[in-house]
Amino acid sequence: MTEPLLKVRGxxxxxxxxxxxxxxxxxxxxxxVDFDLAPGRVLGLIGESxxxxxxxxxxxxxxxxxxxxxxxxxxxxxxxxxxxxxFRDVRRLxxxxxxxxxxxxxxxxxxxxxxxxxxxEAAIFQGKFTRKEAEDRAIALFRKLGLPGPDTIGSRxxxxxxxxxxxxxxxxxxxxxxxxxxxFDEPTTALDVTTQIDVLxxxxxxxxxxxxxxxxxxxxxxxxxxVADDIMVLQQGRMVEMGTxxxxxxxxxxxxxxxLVSVRSITHDEKTPTQTPVLSVxxxxxxxxxxxxxxxxxxxxxxxxxxxxxxxxxxxSGKSTLARVITGLLPPSAGQITFAGRPLxxxxxxxxxxxxxxxQMIYQIADTAMNPRQTVGTIIGxxxxxxxxLRGAEKQxxxxxxxxxxxxxxxxxxxxxxxxxxxQKQRVCIARALAAEPRxxxxxxxxxxxxxxxxxxxLKLLLSLQKSEDMAYLFxxxxxxxxxxxxxxxxxxxxxxxLRYGPxxxxxxxxFDDYTDLLLSSVPxxxxxxxxxxxxxxxxxxxxx
Amino acid sequence: MRIPLAALxxxxxxxxxxxxxxxxxxxxxxxxxxxxxxxxxxxxxxxPLGTDSIGRDLLSRLVYGGQTTIFIATAATALSFVVGSVxxxxxxxxxxxxxxxxxxxxxxxxxxxxxxxxxxxxSVTPTKIPILIVLMGLLDSTRVYRLARAVAVDITVMDYxxxxxxxxxxxxxxxxxxxxxxxxxxxxxEMGLRFIFAVLFVSTLSxxxxxxxxxxxxxxxxxxxxxxxxxxxxxxxxxxxxxIALLCIxxxxxxxxILGRTTSLKGGRG
Numbered sequence: 067m068t069e070p071l072l073k074v075r076g077x078x079x080x081x082x083x084x085x086x087x088x089x090x091x092x093x094x095x096x097x098x099v100d101f102d103l104a105p106g107r108v109l110g111l112i113g114e115s116x117x118x119x120x121x122x123x124x125x126x127x128x129x130x131x132x133x134x135x136x137x138x139x140x141x142x143x144x145x146x147x148x149x150x151x152x153f154r155d156v157r158r159l160x161x162x163x164x165x166x167x168x169x170x171x172x173x174x175x176x177x178x179x180x181x182x183x184x185x186x187e188a189a190i191f192q193g194k195f196t197r198k199e200a201e202d203r204a205i206a207l208f209r210k211l212g213l214p215g216p217d218t219i220g221s222r223x224x225x226x227x228x229x230x231x232x233x234x235x236x237x238x239x240x241x242x243x244x245x246x247x248x249x250f251d252e253p254t255t256a257l258d259v260t261t262q263i264d265v266l267x268x269x270x271x272x273x274x275x276x277x278x279x280x281x282x283x284x285x286x287x288x289x290x291x292x293v294a295d296d297i298m299v300l301q302q303g304r305m306v307e308m309g310t311x312x313x314x315x316x317x318x319x320x321x322x323x324x325x326l327v328s329v330r331s332i333t334h335d336e337k338t339p340t341q342t343p344v345l346s347v348x349x350x351x352x353x354x355x356x357x358x359x360x361x362x363x364x365x366x367x368x369x370x371x372x373x374x375x376x377x378x379x380x381x382x383s384g385k386s387t388l389a390r391v392i393t394g395l396l397p398p399s400a401g402q403i404t405f406a407g408r409p410l411x412x413x414x415x416x417x418x419x420x421x422x423x424x425x426q427m428i429y430q431i432a433d434t435a436m437n438p439r440q441t442v443g444t445i446i447g448x449x450x451x452x453x454x455x456l457r458g459a460e461k462q463x464x465x466x467x468x469x470x471x472x473x474x475x476x477x478x479x480x481x482x483x484x485x486x487x488x489x490q491k492q493r494v495c496i497a498r499a500l501a502a503e504p505r506x507x508x509x510x511x512x513x514x515x516x517x518x519x520x521x522x523x524x525l526k527l528l529l530s531l532q533k534s535e536d537m538a539y540l541f542x543x544x545x546x547x548x549x550x551x552x553x554x555x556x557x558x559x560x561x562x563x564x565l566r567y568g569p570x571x572x573x574x575x576x577x578f579d580d581y582t583d584l585l586l587s588s589v590p591x592x593x594x595x596x597x598x599x600x601x602x603x604x605x606x607x608x609x610x611x
Numbered sequence: 612m613r614i615p616l617a618a619l620x621x622x623x624x625x626x627x628x629x630x631x632x633x634x635x636x637x638x639x640x641x642x643x644x645x646x647x648x649x650x651x652x653x654x655x656x657x658x659p660l661g662t663d664s665i666g667r668d669l670l671s672r673l674v675y676g677g678q679t680t681i682f683i684a685t686a687a688t689a690l691s692f693v694v695g696s697v698x699x700x701x702x703x704x705x706x707x708x709x710x711x712x713x714x715x716x717x718x719x720x721x722x723x724x725x726x727x728x729x730x731x732x733x734s735v736t737p738t739k740i741p742i743l744i745v746l747m748g749l750l751d752s753t754r755v756y757r758l759a760r761a762v763a764v765d766i767t768v769m770d771y772x773x774x775x776x777x778x779x780x781x782x783x784x785x786x787x788x789x790x791x792x793x794x795x796x797x798x799x800x801e802m803g804l805r806f807i808f809a810v811l812f813v814s815t816l817s818x819x820x821x822x823x824x825x826x827x828x829x830x831x832x833x834x835x836x837x838x839x840x841x842x843x844x845x846x847x848x849x850x851x852x853x854x855i856a857l858l859c860i861x862x863x864x865x866x867x868x869i870l871g872r873t874t875s876l877k878g879g880r881g
Contacts, residue, residue: 393777414776422779435770439792452778498774 070102078138110294114517118303161188165240169252171232175224182220189243207238230261258380288590292597332551343368350401379559426499430511432491443479449501489520621864639671644826676828684809690748695755703763803866
């Protein structure tokens, strides 16, 4: 066997945390991880947030982010221990032998410089190529990555290209100095599914053609299965399992890996629509003040009691705006909304307390949806006090009931949101909505910010609450797997219009319109070769037409 | 609870200053306006800091002066914070034309130099302490308004404020229960600073003869009365300056510490 390009032995990484009001203390983030990476291979690092995958990725560049220190072990790159290398030599290493692709290209590019200058900077700085050579390489990479106008795109500024294109520019940036190793840190996580598939394909092809080795970090097993040769599963800084992609996906050994592979396996049988919908949105058109562009155009959907309507679309399709219109935050310019048989006033200020109570909302980011300076008891208790006038012991009893309903036990009442985990926070937000005893809850991307296993738990909770409390959900999401799991009917939105609307079975079966087809086929599936299959079938279609 | 050393020093000196101000009659060896010695006597056993330009005990003047200065500054700061932050939060929470009208009006007032504005007002009103306090408080509240509004604008776009609006909460709840607790940290840091500015401002006014009127003592007035002495190498005018500097540093040490504690998201229980 050839000598590995990257050899990591007993890697320990720690950080000093400074909890407010307490003594600073040392915590371990990574507890001794070993792995090898052969030249030209791609290793996927997978795990939930806090698993230490990004930290390990950066350690391969001898870097610790924000106070993180590498406290033990060795990292050997090209036969050299890079952790004991003096800083001057580490500078030659970064951007030369090993490069990095970050999650948010938009935040990583300097907005004041042209793309070409940034893409070629490292290659020229490291003295690997002259400016002319580097620019030729960059253009070749732009072409390989399928960027439009590869000869001229370099002269644009970062804000002049789309998010998916910028992410590909960043891949070109990482490959330009001809490194031996590229660290991809969640390169497609911030992108829409329809964009993700193109970027993924471009990255995969570029890796294959340049023969570079890569660490591919992501929380999405279905994505990494398309790109990686081997996968390492991490949990809380420890390795759970490592194997070939085929083995991890098809024959996982550990329970944790099995759970990750089988995530999103919730099945939900569609309910038939009832006679009278709880919410009817009729011909809604809306625009933000000061613009001359309709964000929503002639939206008509119905939602039946105790059922779930999933509104699907990519970012910018107007799905969150629809929620704002229904909640009354953005009065529509035309159309009307009927809620529980009553016409709903377009303006929030004119709505009755009953209307406000029966229509609740849960947000994507639970952190910002709760006042950080109120305890869980206050957060859940306020709607009880406000809508039902509950006080004292009765209020406490009801709060505990709600905490039980969201499967949080005793002792949570006095906690502040900062003392909860991501999933617990979202549960508290659900309890707050539940406290109002609503007929309809608008769920705006409620699981998008959560790890897959936690998201699964939230979805299960929502489904069981729907059964017991008979509430309707308007479920806004970009994630089709979630839709399959919970929806009774589906509305697909694109550029402010509803392209497709109907019961789940009908909406998700052919014949499809072009956009729905694209959307459906872009959702990564947890099997090997999915990416190739999709791309092949698309090529055939476009060739055939 | 452990108090860091810097905060402890600040706390001790601040407490000393405020204690001296509260118990001035007990601490001062002589009366405030009592002439007890010769002009500008050097420090001695009888007069620890010497005497002033007409033979009053300087230490007593300084203690009584501190009482006046600290009282005026405290009252003015409190007034400026109540007025400035409530108006600032109100503007941020309301938005739209209310915000515009209020903000432009505040800009208008801020465009006039504070000292000139105060001098003009004080030249036509009787120079009494309540008037001084109200004037200083209102003038300073423009700065507090700016800060409070800027902080609150960031808070009012948070989802939890939107959630409160959707629940049907009134403006008062949103201002006092959702916005205020989250805006407290920068406001408290600002409060230390504004208090010091208030001390300087009232001292300036007194030095110019439009603030506290003799024979009542205040630090600015003591500098004014003794400024001629500097020509003869007499330190009398410098003591109030030392007092102002020391108070300034101590208050800020305390404000920094409070800031650190209230930033804690566990409600400062830690």
